Amino acid sequence: MALYxxxxxxxxxxxxxxIKRGIEEHTLVGVVDMYGIPASQIQQIRRNLRGTATVKMARNTLIEHALNELGGSVATLNNHADGQSALIFTDENPFKLxxxxxxTKTKMAAKPGETAPEDIVVPKGPTTFKPGPIVGELQQVGIPAAIExxxxxxxxxxxxxxKGExxxxxxxxxxxxxxxxxxxxxxxxLAAHYKNTVFTPDLLAIDEEGYLNNIMLAxxxxxxxxxxxxxPTxxxxxxxxxxxxxxxRSVGVEAPIYEKDIADLIIGRAQREMLVVALAAQGHGFELDEATLKAAAAATAAAPAAAPAASEAKPEEEEKEEEKKEEGEESGMAGLGALFG
Structure with missing residues (x-):
């Protein structure tokens, strides 16, 4: 028998x-706090965990003896065994546990002296109480009660x-x-020992939805x-x-570079720009033939579709300013000029 x-x-x-056998026969041993759990609920928890995990209740001193005899990283669980502690054995990983x-947690009434785990909120609305002393009792603790x-x-x-009060x-x-x-x-x-590593609740309390969203964003x-x-991947x-x-395609249309795959796009853009010029000319007193008027009217009716053409005009003008120094500008302008007659 060991010295301990x-x-x-x-x-x-x-x-x-x-206790030592339980630790050696399972991949995970954890320390759990059982403070304030009624005996009936402990039995229910045991039933819920059956087949997955085993809860071992023992005195803290005996838990300490067993952990110290095993030594190594598992002995550090002694730092977390305090108060009404127990051990839990399982082959699950600590996150699943x-x-x-x-x-397995359930909601119970608060006892005087306990600390609020979250903000305790009393919602507005009717109650089942008839008028009586309950109104004053509620008002004494800051709950705005009235009779209606x-x-x-x-x-x-x-x-x-x-929270925390x-x-x-x-x-x-x-x-x-x-x-x-x-x-x-x-x-x-309180802590879980798994594969020579001790996991604490702050590491295990993962927001799974938030974690998944972060992975999707990444x-x-x-x-x-x-x-x-x-x-390339x-x-x-x-x-x-x-x-x-x-x-x-965009470079080919902007240049313009006449290739069979983009010729229709170049002509379509030139057509839209011609209609813009035609409408501007009409505004200055120039008469337009019937075909041009119909095309201009159709372009005006399809304003949402024509809007991208207008947005393309500015980049083209800026590019043409830069292309004035280039030898290829004359041929490009000549092509557009031919389209306008």
Whole structure:
């Protein structure tokens, strides 16, 4: 027998050995806080965990003996075993265990002296109480109660205890009468030893929806980076080629470079620009033939579709300013001039 338990009575030595076997036979051992859990609920929790995890209740001193005899990283669980602690054995990972224990919690009435886990809020609305002393009792703890229609009514939503504050006796009694149960009661995982690492609740309490949203955001950003930086991957090569094709078409239309695949786009743009010029000319007294008037009217009616053409005009003008020094400008202008007759 190890030095730690040589002086213990036989039944305590057997208890220590049982704890050690539980730790050695499972991939995870955790320390849970059982403070304030009624015996009936403990039995219900055991039933809910059956087949997944086993709760071992033992004195803290015996838990300490067992952990110290095993030594290594598991012995650090002694730093978390305090108060009404127990051990839990399972082959699940600590994240699944934490989530499972959270699901076993139930709501219970607050007791005087307990600390509010969250803001305790009394919602406005009618109650089942008839007029009587209850009105004064509620008002004494800051709950705006009044009598309406022969019933006691809470006139407005009120936060009676803020998170972290101690619940006094009068508030606790008022909450019981209003059937408000703010306390989460169940096994609280204080620490879990898994694969030579100790996990604490701050590491295990993961917002799964928020975590998934972050992964999705990162995936979108990585995809966009790959496409915009032209870094080909199996997932982005199609989008990169598609982007390159669209940009090549835009360059071809802006230049203009007469290729069979974009000739229709160049002519369509020139047509839209011609109609803009025609309408401007009409505004200065120039007469337009019937075909041009019909085309201009159609373009005006389809203003949302024509708007992109107008937005393209400015970049083209700026580009032409830069192209004045280039030799290819004359041929481009000559092509447009031919379209305008």
């Amino acid at each position: 338990t040589h002086h213990l009575p036989r039944w305590k030595k057997e208890e220590v050995e049982e 934490f989530k499972l224990l959270e699901k 229609g022969g019933k006691v009514k809470i006139r407005e939503t009120k936060t009676v205890v803020k 101690v619940i006094n006796k009068k508030v606790a009694e008022a909450l019981v009468k209003l059937s408000i149960k703010p306390m989460d009661v169940g096994l609280i995982l 995936a979108r950003q990585a995809f966009n980076l790959s496409v915009n930086a032209a870094i 199996p997932l982005t090569i199609e989008a990169i080629i598609g982007k390159a094709v669209r940009e090549a």
